[in-house]
Each structure stands twice: as C-alpha cells, then as structure tokens.
Amino acid sequence: MTIRQLTAPQALILEEPRAGVSQVSEMLFGETFAVLDEAGGWLKVESRFNGETGWLAPGTPAAEPVAPTHRIRGLRADLHPAPTHRAPPVGTLSFGSGVTLDGRAENGWVGLSNGLWLFGGMVEPVDAPPARDPVATALRFLETPYVWGGRSAFGIDCSGLVLTAMAAAGLVLPHSSGRQRADERLGAWLTDDGVGTEWRRGDIVFFPGHVGIMLTGTELLHATVFTMTVVVEPLAEVAGRAPINGGRRPAL
Numbered sequence: 001m002t003i004r005q006l007t008a009p010q011a012l013i014l015e016e017p018r019a020g021v022s023q024v025s026e027m028l029f030g031e032t033f034a035v036l037d038e039a040g041g042w043l044k045v046e047s048r049f050n051g052e053t054g055w056l057a058p059g060t061p062a063a064e065p066v067a068p069t070h071r072i073r074g075l076r077a078d079l080h081p082a083p084t085h086r087a088p089p090v091g092t093l094s095f096g097s098g099v100t101l102d103g104r105a106e107n108g109w110v111g112l113s114n115g116l117w118l119f120g121g122m123v124e125p126v127d128a129p130p131a132r133d134p135v136a137t138a139l140r141f142l143e144t145p146y147v148w149g150g151r152s153a154f155g156i157d158c159s160g161l162v163l164t165a166m167a168a169a170g171l172v173l174p175h176s177s178g179r180q181r182a183d184e185r186l187g188a189w190l191t192d193d194g195v196g197t198e199w200r201r202g203d204i205v206f207f208p209g210h211v212g213i214m215l216t217g218t219e220l221l222h223a224t225v226f227t228m229t230v231v232v233e234p235l236a237e238v239a240g241r242a243p244i245n246g247g248r249r250p251a252l
Contacts, residue, residue: 002035003048004062007114009093010152013054017042023149024054025175026160030068030098050163050172066113068098070123075140076153077122083109090116094152095140096164099123132252134165135202138213138221138230146228151175158211161223161230162204165213169252177211180204187250194244205235206246212238 012023017039027033027047033056037044041058077097078089083106093099099118104111110120131137138161147155151164159177166173166186173180180186186204191197194205203214212222220235 003032003065004035005030005032005065007061007063009091009097010154011056011060012149013045013047013052013056015054017044017055019057025050025052025149026151028097028152029093030071030100032065033062050167050174052175066100068126069101070099071126071128072097072099072118072122073124074122077118079112079116079118080109081116083107083111083117085119087117093118094154096152096167098126130170131168133202134169134250134252135213135215135221137168138162138165139215141223141230142221142232144223144230146223146225146230149175156223156230158223161221162211162213166250169250171250171252177206177209180211181206181246181248187248190247190249191244192246194239194247197247199235199247200249202250202252204248204250205244206248207238207242207244210242 006027006029009029011027013025014023015021032048033045035043035045043056045056046053072093072095075095077093079091080087080089100113102111102113108120109117111117141156145155148157150156151160159175159180163173163175173183199214199217201214201216205212212220215221215232218235219232220238221232223230
C-alpha cells in the first residue's frame with residue numbers, strides 16, 4: 001500500500017471521483033494518507049489522521065512521508081520565503097497542520113524542510129501536552145466560515161469543529177455527527193432529548209444531523225448553516241430549530 005504526505009495547505013476528500021460533489025472531510029498540510037485506488041487521475045484515499053475515506057482530485061500535491069516535528073498552534077500561520085514579516089507570504093497553514101523544522105532559526109523565525117519560513121511562535125512540538133480545554137480550542141474558530149466537510153481555519157462544519165477541538169485535547173473522532181453521537185469515547189451519555197438536563201461547559205449536544213459544544217450552561221458554540229459561520233447561540237434557540245437528540249460529557 002502506498003503512503004503519501006500532503007504538501008498543500010489543505011485537500012478536500014470527496015465522495016466521488018469528480019468535481020462538484022460533496023466533500024467527506026478535509027486533510028491538512030503534513031497529514032498522510034494511504035492510496036486505495038485510482039481512477040482517471042483521481043486517488044481514492046484513506047486519511048491516516050482519522051480513517052476517513054474518499055477521493056482526492058488529480059494533481060493534489062503530495063510527497064514521500066517525513067515525520068512532522070511540530071504542529072501549527074496558531075489559528076492560521078503564513079509561510080514566508082524569508083525570515084521576515086516583510087517577505088510577502090506564499091501560503092497559509094491551518095491550526096493543527098504538521099510541519100518539519102530543518103534546524104534553521106533567525107530572529108524568532110524557524111525554517112521548514114520545504115525551504116520556507118514560519119514565525120516560531122506559531123508552532124509547538126508534536127509531543128507537546130494536549131490542550132485539555134476543547135471549548136477554548138473551539139472558541140478560536142469563532143466566525144470561521146461554515147464549509148460542509150471542513151475541519152480547518154479556512155472553513156469548518158459542525159462535526160469538524162467538534163473533531164478539531166477534541167483532537168487538540170488528544171481524542172481523534174470520526175468526521176460525522178452521527179458517528180460522534182455513537183462514539184462512547186466521547187464521554188458519558190447524558191440525555192436522549194435534553195429535557196431536564198443540567199448542561200455544563202464542554203458538554204457535547206446532538207441534534208438530527210448536527211452537533212455543538214456547550215460554552216456555558218445555556219449557550220451553544222457550533223458551526224451552523226443558519227449563519228454560515230461558527231457562532232455562539234442560546235441552546236434554546238438552536239433546539240427550537242431542531243430537537244436535541246442526545247448529549248455526552250467528555251471526561252478530560
């Protein structure tokens with residue numbers, strides 16, 4: 001089985017090998033994937049981040065895998081051709097992307113194995129302790145555009161927001177609200193319908209085809225098509241549009 005590593009800032013994993021179809025998920029710079037099949041230049045792949053499968057468009061930049069030494073800790077981090085803010089960026093990486101430093105360091109900037117530079121404050125070692133507060137991670141994505149199947153700072157959906165927040169805390173989940181609802185690793189089951197539930201910060205609330213994270217006992221943080229952004233809304237308002245059908249309390 002061939003294993004490749006994404007060298008573009010992002011890549012869409014599509015349902016079918018053709019343009020214009022829905023994306024299943026998204027891969028980030030530095031993530032690896034297994035090639036399962038090929039059709040007319042399209043590659044059927046399995047993400048080695050969380051096992052999602054689908055199709056990559058022809059020409060998606062990839063290379064032989066090199067183990068990342070660091071990951072992007074900023075929401076977005078620009079790639080520069082020289083170690084200075086005056087060198088115009090040539091690309092941007094999303095939170096969670098994996099990068100390999102090559103040992104170069106100058107004036108607070110660090111060099112990458114592809115020859116480009118990042119500001120050093122934007123990265124942390126891959127073995128850095130996990131962020132134990134997934135709500136704090138999710139809050140960083142406020143006002144990020146809603147994109148079906150997205151899981152990056154360029155665009156994200158409801159389950160992608162939960163996936164990203166929990167992955168930063170050390171738990172990698174499927175990219176699907178239904179599969180997240182059924183995943184016991186996400187914590188104790190709280191309710192079937194939300195009635196009488198005393199919600200806490202960090203609780204995961206499920207609706208038909210939707211999911212969000214409680215910011216407080218009454219406010220939900222979620223990526224929603226209602227605003228096409230990541231937003232905070234009263235849980236009661238969200239539940240007025242679609243009924244609550246479950247809740248979990250992560251044990252972090």
